[in-house]
Amino acid sequence: PIRRITVPQIAARKNGQPIVALTAYTAPMARLVDAHAEVILVGDSLGMVVHGLDSTIGVTMEMMILHGQAVMRGSQRALVVIDMPFGSYEESPAQAFRNCARIMAETGCGAVKLEGGARLAETIRFLTQRGIPVMAHIGLTPQASNVMGGFRTQGRDEASWPAHIADARAVTEAGAFATVVEGVMEPLADRITQAITAPTIGIGASARCDGQVLVLDDMLGLSGWVPRFVRKFGDLGPRAEQAIAAYAAAVRDHSFPAPEQTYRAE
Numbered sequence: 474p475i476r477r478i479t480v481p482q483i484a485a486r487k488n489g490q491p492i493v494a495l496t497a498y499t500a501p502m503a504r505l506v507d508a509h510a511e512v513i514l515v516g517d518s519l520g521m522v523v524h525g526l527d528s529t530i531g532v533t534m535e536m537m538i539l540h541g542q543a544v545m546r547g548s549q550r551a552l553v554v555i556d557m558p559f560g561s562y563e564e565s566p567a568q569a570f571r572n573c574a575r576i577m578a579e580t581g582c583g584a585v586k587l588e589g590g591a592r593l594a595e596t597i598r599f600l601t602q603r604g605i606p607v608m609a610h611i612g613l614t615p616q617a618s619n620v621m622g623g624f625r626t627q628g629r630d631e632a633s634w635p636a637h638i639a640d641a642r643a644v645t646e647a648g649a650f651a652t653v654v655e656g657v658m659e660p661l662a663d664r665i666t667q668a669i670t671a672p673t674i675g676i677g678a679s680a681r682c683d684g685q686v687l688v689l690d691d692m693l694g695l696s697g698w699v700p701r702f703v704r705k706f707g708d709l710g711p712r713a714e715q716a717i718a719a720y721a722a723a724v725r726d727h728s729f730p731a732p733e734q735t736y737r738a739e
């Protein structure tokens with residue numbers, strides 16, 4: 474079997490060769506992403522993208538485990554990182570360890586991701602010292618959207634920069650092997666990336682990061698509305714819609730199934 478990309482290999486990518494990361498939630502999509510990305514993130518965005526929730530707050534451990542298992546089955550080369558859902562790690566380092574260990578044991582993934590900066594440093598240290606590799610996630614943290622009053626780009630006011638830079642330093646000193654930086658202004662992304670030895674993986678955080686991640690469905694054009702920081706590298710939504718409409722028409726006009734799709738004696 475092909476050996477997967479390891480946590481230390483990603484941690485060492487502070488060298489100008491960008492880390493390519495994408496989300497995937499299912500085995501077939503993981504197979505496609507695995508051929509091109511170094512990191513596959515089973516993001517809790519799956520709650521909104523796949524399950525139709527309004528936010529990531531309602532995502533459960535069971536959802537992350539089922540999708541994590543599917544992505545592990547569909548991939549063989551990329552490092553698979555699974556998001557810890559809201560409520561599964563914030564209470565205490567012990568609670569975080571219990572749930573992270575369960576995710577890792579039941580899926581076989583290589584690492585977990587937690588949202589939060591300095592306030593999570595103690596937890597990140599506790600986990601990494603006990604064999605759980607942690608990717609941090611700072612800047613715009615969607616699980617805190619109820620506190621922040623929505624999804625807002627961070628760092629518009631320069632006075633807020635020191636706190637974000639302190640978050641990056643705190644999670645890195647605590648042992649995070651890489652940090653997702655979401656929704657921050659370019660100069661702040663630049664400062665954060667320069668402030669830490671671990672790579673930054675940006676989303677809506679400019680090119681001043683050591684890697685990039687996007688939600689796969691967004692960049693494929695499968696999501697209805699996408700924010701400005703997403704580039705649609707494909708336009709699969711309208712193409713899927715056309716195919717579905719063609720199927721419906723063919724059933725209605727009796728042109729499907731045709732003889733080629735029909736089992737008959739010769």
Ligand code: KIV
Nearest residue numbers: 496516517518653676
């Ligand atoms: O849930 C998610 O998909 C994420 C990435 C977009 C970073 O956390």
Ligand code: NA
Nearest residue numbers: 516517518556
């Ligand atoms: Na997430």
